[in-house]
Amino acid sequence: MDLPPLTVAAHVMLGHFALRDWTPYELAREMRRNICFFFPRAQSQVYSEPPRLAARGLLVAREEVTGRRRRTVYSITPEGRAALAAWLAAPPAKGPELEAEPIARVMFGPFGCDDDLRQAVASVHASGRRLCETAHRICAEYQAGRAPFQTHIRHRALLHDFLTSFGILMEEWAVRSAARIDAWERENPGEQTEAARRLIAASTAPWRRADLPASAVAAARRGAEAGALSPSRRRRPPARGTRT
Amino acid sequence: MDLPPLTVAAHVMLGHFALRDWTPYELAREMRRNICFFFPRAQSQVYSEPPRLAARGLLVAREEVTGRRRRTVYSITPEGRAALAAWLAAPPAKGPELEAEPIARVMFGPFGCDDDLRQAVASVHASGRRLCETAHRICAEYQAGRAPFQTHIRHRALLHDFLTSFGILMEEWAVRSAARIDAWERENPGEQTEAARRLIAASTAPWRRADLPASAVAAARRGAEAGALSPSRRRRPPARGTRT
DNA sequence: ATATCAATAGTCCGATCCGGAGTAAATGGC
DNA sequence: GCCATTTACTCCGGATCGGACTATTGATAT
Numbered sequence: 001m002d003l004p005p006l007t008v009a010a011h012v013m014l015g016h017f018a019l020r021d022w023t024p025y026e027l028a029r030e031m032r033r034n035i036c037f038f039f040p041r042a043q044s045q046v047y048s049e050p051p052r053l054a055a056r057g058l059l060v061a062r063e064e065v066t067g068r069r070r071r072t073v074y075s076i077t078p079e080g081r082a083a084l085a086a087w088l089a090a091p092p093a094k095g096p097e098l099e100a101e102p103i104a105r106v107m108f109g110p111f112g113c114d115d116d117l118r119q120a121v122a123s124v125h126a127s128g129r130r131l132c133e134t135a136h137r138i139c140a141e142y143q144a145g146r147a148p149f150q151t152h153i154r155h156r157a158l159l160h161d162f163l164t165s166f167g168i169l170m171e172e173w174a175v176r177s178a179a180r181i182d183a184w185e186r187e188n189p190g191e192q193t194e195a196a197r198r199l200i201a202a203s204t205a206p207w208r209r210a211d212l213p214a215s216a217v218a219a220a221r222r223g224a225e226a227g228a229l230s231p232s233r234r235r236r237p238p239a240r241g242t243r244t
Numbered sequence: 245m246d247l248p249p250l251t252v253a254a255h256v257m258l259g260h261f262a263l264r265d266w267t268p269y270e271l272a273r274e275m276r277r278n279i280c281f282f283f284p285r286a287q288s289q290v291y292s293e294p295p296r297l298a299a300r301g302l303l304v305a306r307e308e309v310t311g312r313r314r315r316t317v318y319s320i321t322p323e324g325r326a327a328l329a330a331w332l333a334a335p336p337a338k339g340p341e342l343e344a345e346p347i348a349r350v351m352f353g354p355f356g357c358d359d360d361l362r363q364a365v366a367s368v369h370a371s372g373r374r375l376c377e378t379a380h381r382i383c384a385e386y387q388a389g390r391a392p393f394q395t396h397i398r399h400r401a402l403l404h405d406f407l408t409s410f411g412i413l414m415e416e417w418a419v420r421s422a423a424r425i426d427a428w429e430r431e432n433p434g435e436q437t438e439a440a441r442r443l444i445a446a447s448t449a450p451w452r453r454a455d456l457p458a459s460a461v462a463a464a465r466r467g468a469e470a471g472a473l474s475p476s477r478r479r480r481p482p483a484r485g486t487r488t
Numbered sequence: 489a490t491a492t493c494a495a496t497a498g499t500c501c502g503a504t505c506c507g508g509a510g511t512a513a514a515t516g517g518c
Numbered sequence: 519g520c521c522a523t524t525t526a527c528t529c530c531g532g533a534t535c536g537g538a539c540t541a542t543t544g545a546t547a548t
Contacts, residue, residue: 015352015355018352035348038347042488089360099340099343100282108332109402118462139444155350155361161420162417165416196398213423223363243280244276244284
């Protein structure tokens with residue numbers, strides 16, 4: 001019986017069950033204040049995935065009752081923990097990806113008016129603000145020592161760093177861009193083009209290729225070699241993805 | 245005939261057809277060097293969407309022949325341009341979203357080994373590097389004045405700023421985090437916790453709420469008011485999304 | 489005691505979207 | 519004249535979305 005491999009989403013759920021037991025409802029709530037910022041899934045998935053994981057023996061379900069209402073609590077099995085560890089040891093299938101509708105609106109800005117653009121920029125600002133505020137709240141929890149998984153603080157700190165950086169990026173980009181759009185009203189086309197050219201040059205400027213420490217490079221190479229052998233070998237080329 | 249509203253992906257395609265005519269094949273290639281960084285879609289979508297848009301009268305198709313091979317070129321119609329403008333005037337459905345498998349791996353890092361973590365970090369670094377290199381190439385095209393849509397440089401500059409910032413974020417986060425993981429080998433648990441606590445505080449520190457200029461705030465409010473009235477009214481609450 | 493509301497705990501389903509495999513003609517280099 | 523690459527699609531199963539729907543429980547107000 002050669003079951004299809006688990007999806008990334010399935011492994012992410014499995015990871016949550018490695019932390020503690022959850023009912024799908026609890027897990028959905030938890031994911032709204034965490035994962036949703038870097039790996040969002042629909043609520044319906046949180047209900048449909050655990051039964052599938054249970055069917056493979058990676059989770060076990062138990063029914064509980066409150067009055068006349070039942071709820072299903074899932075726990076991870078040793079096989080589940082093994083599957084999670086195996087996934088973590090394999091190289092990531094893909095890097096971080098953005099899905100940014102407001103940025104697409106900026107791209108097609110020339111077909112709308114400047115207020116449409118300001119609106120898109122404001123929505124990026126709002127997202128950045130939300131993310132920073134959440135991160136700030138979580139930061140306070142860790143400082144006070146009452147965050148849910150204190151023992152994982154080493155790892156959570158890296159996570160927090162990434163998310164906060166991204167939140168700040170969104171807020172600051174929005175502020176810069178809104179100012180730029182306002183400036184268009186005071187500039188003639190030649191000045192606008194010149195300013196745009198300068199902005200393009202300035203964005204790229206701070207990029208001084210920073211390399212990883214040797215340890216990380218070595219780990220990645222080992223992972224890639226191990227990962228390249230286990231799954232069914234590709235046909236001809238190293239198969240660049242089909243995403244456009 | 246009340247057709248279901250177009251998806252965001254459909255509008256993004258429509259936007260491309262506002263730029264010029266494309267065959268799906270050409271468009272797929274174009275999207276691989278642009279949109280894929282902030283609004284990735286599968287190649288199959290690039291073939292299936294244009295016929296649907298054509299059925300609504302937003303595009304027109306024409307067949308061309310090269311030898312005995314046919315290709316389908318799509319052009320936008322006036323109705324298509326109107327639909328695009330209407331979409332741009334409506335408030336964005338959602339803010340920028342991340343989908344970052346490697347970051348999820350960091351979250352569940354405690355269930356794997358440190359080399360798994362280094363691998364995940366390296367994949368973020370590689371993504372950042374790819375994005376920065378692409379941005380750098382595009383920057384050179386604009387400075388040389390031979391980029392494809394020079395007339396949109398005002399808008400493209402904002403785009404470029406966002407993407408470059410994100411690329412730099414990924415690279416720098418990866419370098420910081422790899423160094424942190426290496427440091428764990430020289431630290432005892434107490435020191436690790438202390439360093440994690442400091443990192444959490446330090447990430448949040450640079451966040452000094454920056455507000456948008458009044459013009460952007462006003463534009464967003466107008467958009468929200470207009471947008472809240474047009475689509476079919478929601479039942480009870482302002483309907484928070486079903487994403488977890 | 490009762491109406492009301494928010495939170496709890498799900499189910500269901502159509503439409504969308506992914507991603508990979510497969511086909512086949514045109515082109516360029518040797 | 520052959521081969522690899524690029525062009526130009528087509529197809530399909532399975533994953534995913536997201537919104538509507540049901541119904542119970544517990545707290546708050548009347």
